[in-house]
Amino acid sequence: MKGIKGVFKYLFLVVLGLFLVIGGPVFGENKPGDFLEAGRVFYQEGRFFDAVKVWQQGEEVYEKEGNFVKQVLALSYVANGYEALGNLGPAFGAIEQGLKVILNLEESQEKSQVYAKILMSQGSVQLARGEAEAALNSWQLAEKVYASLDDKVGVLGSQVNQAQALQSLGFYRQAKNLLENVYEAQKLQPDSLLKASSVQSLGVALQKVGDLQKSQEVLEESLAVLLRLNAGNEQGAVLLSLGNTARGLKDYSRALDYYHKTAEIARDNLLKIEAKVNELSLLVELEKWGEAKILVEEIKPEIGSLPVRRSAVYAMVNFAQSLIKIPDAEKNLPEVAKILANAVQQAKSKQDRRAESYALFQLGSLYENTQQLKEARSLTLQAIALAEAISAEDILARSQANLGKILKEQGEIAAATNAYKEAVETLQTLRRNLVAINQDVQFSFQESVEPVYRELVSLLLDPAAVPDQQVSQENLKQARLVIEALQLAELDNFFREACLDVKPQQVEKIDPKAAVIYPIILAEKLTVIFSLPARPLQYYSTDLAKPEVEKVVDDYYQSFNILFPTAKRLELAQKVYHWLVEPAEEELAASDIQTLVFVPDGVLRNVPMAALYDGQKYLIEKYSLAITPGLQLLPPQILDKSNLKTLTGGLTEARQGFGALPAVKLEVENISSEVPATVFLNQEFTEKRLQERLLSSGYSVVHFATHGQFSSNPEETFILTWDEKIKVREFENLLRSRSREENPIELLVLSACQTAAGDRRAALGLAGVAMRSGARSTMGTLWSVQDLSTAKLMSEFYEQLTLTGVSKASALRHAQLSLLKQDRFSHPFYWAAFILVGNWL
Structure with missing residues (x-):
């Protein structure tokens, strides 16, 4: 997904709009040549270096004039500009200078307004420096100041930013709840361009925390505001964001339609090209080569004449990436090299080190593909140096991996292994923010992340790569740790968030x-x-x-x-x-x-x-x-047989398009005969009833006998209740009454679910449910099994589970063997689908 403007950039422009477009008591009327306004124009165009220069000039002028409020505001904008350029040191220096000035100002509404603005900028820089808790504090303080001014837009903007900080700290549910509150508050605001822009930024933020359905809903509301205002010029950016969200939802036809519409209505040529480049990358992903080649010919004449700004650099690089993937790409390579070289020069001319690093990395990758290894190595090392200097870990990880690939091809295996190790370490530091990377940069997990882990494992386990032709214990241990890290990274990617912090167990x-x-x-x-x-x-x-x-x-x-x-x-x-x-x-x-x-x-x-x-x-x-996704378990603990209190729910009747499961009644009756159980069937089997019961009583086992599906798409991973589908992300809410560490559910059983047909990564959904539920163990099925055989298996399983010295894994084994020994159910279709995920004790 490409072409989405960053949340912070949107909010920065929203705040700029408050002061520079609407005007107000701080500045009075805007005048031609005003430093703040001129810098804003440059910033909107992606000309960050020019914006910084203008604002710095303004800061000096305002200081000489004694206009200290404007001086502080200029310094906060300088910080935003430096942050966009990746220069976090000067950015923070501007913040500190501004705060010193503002402390000497007399109390006034103008001081409060500018103080809130510099706090917003401070939080943005702090988050970019990896100081999420400090950023959260800055934005919470900004919210208080905005609230004292009765500035509702400022309050909402600070809350959207707080959600980003909460996500970085791992508090995803709190981030989501805060964003939902912001959305409800936005509905009360009168229609305006400012409301449309801020609602759009909220939609992008929701996309980043993985709530794609809500993101789509919010973006559609932003579009509706623009339609009511008859603001045709502003609709293109929202349509582009809608296209990206639809793509995340795998609604590819709708995504292509949004990209088409964006290109049709956009008056800004860069936005038009961004939409076409996004459309092209999706066509390439879908292997629609005929349509892709036609679109390439539309983009070629325009890509080189884009205005010089960061988004243009990204558009050129992303276009080049798609060109390389098209069949018979060899004939495109000279043109691809020219496009990437132009991108490097444009970024360098504007001293945009992040964009330059990204373009250098892609140019180095191209030279590696064409086996011009000396040039590839030089370009990649330049990309690494720039990315390290500005803490652009997403670009750094990919550049380090590309260097490893080059070194391997040059026969420098030890150096290649070290480069891949550094790439994996960088990806691990990125773990919480991998899905929140600037999405102007193409960053596919399966293309850009997974292969890095696998290549490192391959080098660690290659006997030819070590002097004695034997893989050492150290290499085996490292390889095991790397593959476990990949397992967790895949779950993070599945949820679009870092889902679990764990410690390896021996x-x-x-x-x-x-x-x-x-x-x-x-x-x-x-x-x-x-x-x-x-x-x-x-x-x-x-x-x-x-x-x-x-x-x-x-x-x-x-x-x-x-x-x-x-x-x-x-x-x-x-x-x-x-x-x-x-x-x-x-x-x-x-x-x-x-x-x-x-x-x-x-x-x-x-x-x-x-x-x-x-x-x-x-x-x-x-x-x-x-x-197990690795020995990354909750602290292991043998099941307490004296407390097998079970909460059991299920459906026997056909519901929501799914067939009846008549043997579920027998299944829950058998369970109740073996262990103490509270049963909810059919109309009683609702999320609300289940949650009420979980809050009121402690159950060591939760058993759902109902339809469900595990998929590589979390939106399609669910279990069916009487009135709705509980999706995988909602499991934490459903079971939130239980503490993961102190009092987790010992066993979650999902007895009638199945993996999505034709989905090779579908079992990620089952692993995701296991992680999300907070249960020590989860038992599920790889396909939808016959409900009578399931009832018999479950009866035997719970009977075994009550016996002293029988583990959960052993109980499942005996239950499976009990079916294997019956002629009617001896075929593995009836018993092999059941798997135990997590703690087997």
């Missing part, structure tokens, strides 16, 4: 009878690291290209259809068993391992491990099994 301290298996899908091989209690890490590999692994896994998943030939299914099950488990068999037996804990990677998350086959037995016949 296997032997969790369970001395458990082994942990890490299958890792690399470009040309499938590697498995396995960890045995009190033993060195070990690994083995199979030479397999990633597409081959994915094809076999997809076929294996499809083989659980009852009509699929048994012999072929067992052949596929044995092949995957050979990859993942067979090389470790002797070690597992020698260590008397009883539980296998898989940390599955990529498409392997969709693999029903229970049905892997060694030629004679299924894996579930030999071991209890569990799945």
Whole structure:
């Protein structure tokens, strides 16, 4: 997604609009040549260096004139300009100077107005410096000042900024609630261009915290205000934002329509080109090559004549990225190089170091693709130096990874490994803000983040890359940590926020009878690291290209259809068993391992491990099994069998387009016969009723017997209640009465859900539910199983769960084996779908 203006830039222009467009007691009337107004024009055009120069001139003039209020305001604008340029030191210096001046001013409304403005600027710079708590304090103080002035727009603007700081601190629910309050307050404001602009900035902020549905609603309201005002010129930017939100929602046809409309109505040529570049990148993503090539020819004549500003640099770079991805891109390479070189020069001419760094990185990537490695290395090192100087971690991480790629191709493996390590470290520091990166810069998780982790693992596990041809324990430990970090990064990307802060646990301290298996899908091989209690890490590999692994896994998943030939299914099950488990068999037996804990990677998350086959037995016949996104668990704890109080809800009747589940009644009756249970069925099974009950009584187990779906899209990951779908992001609200650390739910069971058909990353949704619920363990299903067999399995599971010394993983194993032994339910379709995610004790 590209072309979205930053939230802070919008709010800065909103505040500028208050003083410079509307006028007021601080400044009186604007005059031609006014320094503040001239700087504002430059800033709006993306000419940040020119804006800073003008405001600095104004600051000197105002100081000589004794107009200290205007001097302070000029200094706050200088800070905003320096921040936009990435020069945070001078930005903070301007803030400090302004605060010193304002302390000497007499109390007045004008002083309060400017004090609030400089506090807003201070918070923006503090957040850019990574000081989120200080930024929050600055904006909270600004809100108080605005409230004392009865400045409703200022209050709302400071609250939008506070939401950004809260998100950076990890308080996502508070950020979302604050933004929703802002939205409700905005509705009460009279229609104006200022309201439309601030509502649009709110829509962008909601997009950044991952609330795409609300973002769309808010942006549509902004557009409605502009339509009521008959303000045609201002509609283009909102339509562009709507297109980006629709794209985030994977509503691609609507996104393309918004981009078309933006290009049609935009009078500003740069906005028109931005819309076309966004449309082109989406067409490329969708592999609509014919339409993409037509659009390329429309953009080419215009891309080189854009005004010199940052957004133009980004548009050129993003256009070049799309050109490279189009089939037969070789013929475009000279033109791509020319476009990128022009982008570098434009950024340099305006001393815009962030834009220059981004353009240099892309030009270095192009030279690497064409094997001009010396030039690629030089350009990439320049990009790194600039990105480090201005703390542009998003550009820095990608440049470090590109340097690693170049060094590897030059045969400098140790240096390449170090470069990739630095890239991963940078990405880890970015973890909370990865989704809030300036979206004028193309930043795809699957293209820009995931490969960095995998390439580092590949280098760490490459015997040819070390002198003795043996992978060291240190490298194995690092590789394991990197792949676990990737697992969490994928969940962050799924939620569009950093979803969990955790500490690794040692296997032997969790369970001395458990082994942990890490299958890792690399470009040309499938590697498995396995960890045995009190033993060195070990690994083995199979030479397999990633597409081959994915094809076999997809076929294996499809083989659980009852009509699929048994012999072929067992052949596929044995092949995957050979990859993942067979090389470790002797070690597992020698260590008397009883539980296998898989940390599955990529498409392997969709693999029903229970049905892997060694030629004679299924894996579930030999071991209890569990799945985890890594040993990144809540503090492990054995289930307290004396307190198996269960809250059970479900649907037996058809609802919201989903079929009836008549055996659910038998399922909940069986559960109630095994453990103390409170039951809500059908009309009683609502989110409100569930939440009320959770608030009033402590339940160690929560069991939902209802339809649901796990998807790689959080908007499509839900469980069905009587009156609505509870989406994955709402689980935290539903279960918020429970403390994650002190009193978590021990087990969440979702017995009738399924992974989305054809979605290779769908099991992310199940992992996401497990994380979001705050439960120590979550049991779910990889496909929608027959409800009578599920009722029987659940009855056996809860009976086992009450027995002393039986873990959750062992209880599930016995329940699965009970179906396997019945002729009617012996096919793995009935029992293999059930998986336990998280703590298996």
